[in-house]
Amino acid sequence: MSRPLFVSRDTLLRSVVPIGVVIAMVLVWHIGVTVSGVPQYILPGPLAVAKSLYEDWGILGPALWVTTKITLMALGLALVGGVGLAIFLVQSKWIEIAFYPIAVILQVTPIVAISPLILIYAPTTQIALLICAFLVAFFPILSNMVQGLKSVDHNLLNLYDLYGASRWQTLIYLKIPAALPYFMTGLRIGGGLALIAAVVAEFAAGSAGAGSGLAFRLLEAQYRLNIPRLFAALVLLSCLGVVIFAITSFLSWAALHRWHESSLKREN
Numbered sequence: 001m002s003r004p005l006f007v008s009r010d011t012l013l014r015s016v017v018p019i020g021v022v023i024a025m026v027l028v029w030h031i032g033v034t035v036s037g038v039p040q041y042i043l044p045g046p047l048a049v050a051k052s053l054y055e056d057w058g059i060l061g062p063a064l065w066v067t068t069k070i071t072l073m074a075l076g077l078a079l080v081g082g083v084g085l086a087i088f089l090v091q092s093k094w095i096e097i098a099f100y101p102i103a104v105i106l107q108v109t110p111i112v113a114i115s116p117l118i119l120i121y122a123p124t125t126q127i128a129l130l131i132c133a134f135l136v137a138f139f140p141i142l143s144n145m146v147q148g149l150k151s152v153d154h155n156l157l158n159l160y161d162l163y164g165a166s167r168w169q170t171l172i173y174l175k176i177p178a179a180l181p182y183f184m185t186g187l188r189i190g191g192g193l194a195l196i197a198a199v200v201a202e203f204a205a206g207s208a209g210a211g212s213g214l215a216f217r218l219l220e221a222q223y224r225l226n227i228p229r230l231f232a233a234l235v236l237l238s239c240l241g242v243v244i245f246a247i248t249s250f251l252s253w254a255a256l257h258r259w260h261e262s263s264l265k266r267e268n
Contacts, residue, residue, distance in 0.1 A: 044228040049235060052228035060217060060229070064236050067198055067213035070126070071244065074133030075194045081134070082141030082186065087171065090149045100146075107139035111197055115204040129201045129213075136197035137190040144186030148179025184252035191244040199237065214240075 026046050033045040040048050053060065085103070089096045115132050122128035152175050160170045202215035212220075214233050221230035 041225055041227050044231055048228045049231045052226075052232040053235065056229050056232060060214070060233060060236060063212055063214045063217045063233070064240065067195070067202070067215070067237070068240060070129050070133055070198045070213065071191075071195045071240070074130055074198065075137050075191055075244075077130075077134045078137035078141050078190050078194065079187070082138050082190070083145055083183070086142050086145035086149060089146055090175075091167075096146075103139055103142055106135055111136055111200055112204060115201050118201075119205055125205050129198055129205060132201035132204075133194045133197040137194035140189040140193060141183070141186040144182040144189075145179055148182025149175050151182070152178045181256055184248075184255060188245065188248045188252060191248045192241060195237070195241050195244060 030046050033043055044052075085099075089100055111132050114135075115128070118131050119125065119128045122131060156174055156178075157170070160174055165173070198213065199215040202213045203219065205216075214237050218230055218233045218237075221227070221233060
């Protein structure tokens with residue numbers, strides 16, 4: 001039976017309500033700035049920020065691309081490294097005991113503390129930023145993937161053993177599909193953390209020039225007291241974070257909505 005083509009009321013409300021709240025907040029911001037008469041160098045209004053976005057796009061646009069590129073590359077490396085190391089760790093309890101603490105140490109050490117060392121030893125600033133973002137995004141994916149691979153139903157594991165499945169067959173056909181919800185959770189967390197780490201690393205680097213990202217443009221606008229441009233850069237960073245979260249959430253829904261309980265619609 002084919003599904004109806006119209007959009008359900010619940011889906012429409014889920015889309016309209018957040019947009020309405022954002023518009024209301026922008027209106028309150030505009031009215032508050034207009035009525036209070038706050039100078040733009042203290043708190044610019046949304047119209048001033050929009051004007052700065054338009055006039056300074058030649059500066060902010062390339063910076064947005066640099067930050068986006070570093071974030072996506074770090075997230076991609078974290079996916080490959082996190083999943084690969086998780087599969088390696090669950091092969092043996094002794095392997096997990098030996099190597100998992102190293103990943104924990106890298107995670108609990110503040111990236112602000114080790115970013116100066118990475119900037120010293122990395123061959124280029126861009127590679128240093130990539131390493132910083134990778135280290136932060138790596139652990140959530142690794143941790144969730146390990147937890148997912150270890151949370152497989154023991155009855156199913158016994159069934160695979162009963163039918164003589166090899167270790168790799170059990171891994172590919174049972175453990176990895178069962179760990180998919182955990183992996184998707186790590187992906188959503190890692191996407192946001194990769195962006196945060198890229199911004200923090202660029203704050204630490206303070207790199208200027210053609211390869212500068214949005215974080216440096218934030219600092220530059222602050223030093224020059226160009227507050228509208230500072231807010232414009234903040235808006236772009238927020239939009240980038242929302243887009244990353246939306247993409248990872250859609251990927252999670254696409255992978256899980258047909259079979260996993262966390263994404264199945266409940267019938268009223």
